[in-house]
Amino acid sequence: MSKLSYVNVFARDIDALSGFYQRVFGFPEVEAIRSPIFRGLDAGTCCIGFNAPDAYDLLHLTEYAETSGCKFLLNIDVDSPDDVDRMVPIACEHGATLIKSPYTTYYNWYQAVLIDPEGNVFRINHML
Template identity: 30%
Template sequence: MVTDLDASSEFYETVVGVEPDEISDSNIEYDTGQATLVLESDFDPAVLDAFGLEEPGDDRGDGVIVAIEVDGPNEVDAVCQRAHDSGETVRMDPTDVDWGRRMAILADPDGYTVEISAPLDN
């Protein structure tokens, strides 16, 4: 759930580079190739209660990591550069990690951690 659907969709489309698959008034779905990322406008308390859910509160991004694989190490760099250029939070600049990937860590407008990664070229 996101506080501002427009700001979140701008981040995922412009910075991360994913294209919307389905759009409605209250949500946007992105087919990332590995899973479907769904951004939902915050539900009102009655809807949350009907599903046995609680409001996300101020700590909505705690403990959540959205991992998106991009087309290669250069695309990790490009996504991170777009994040810097857009004034978005970059928690970790592109780094080659021991398990054979290049990755960067961003924060989306609601503070959700977004890992952008790709296998290193052999």
């Protein structure tokens, strides 16, 4: 069976952006895969990879490189609704912008929608 191993994010500053997710969620770096253009974080059931813009050329994606906009959506699950409420101000203290305060969705998840310091959308979720 296939499984998700990484979600990769193109970041202008891989150290700053991976550091943001480390400080907010406590994800440790996978130092064995560190390179000049890559940082990886162990996010539990999968990893988050942060690619420097140089990786566009490496992967032959230069013509598809976007300079702005919503390119992906990270979903980070936490253990309880209280954890969603607790993590939102921590994320904001570290540079995130709250877009939608914690709420219960029509599909019965409790979540908040935020933007990280580089403008990428992420949600903090708990499935009720």
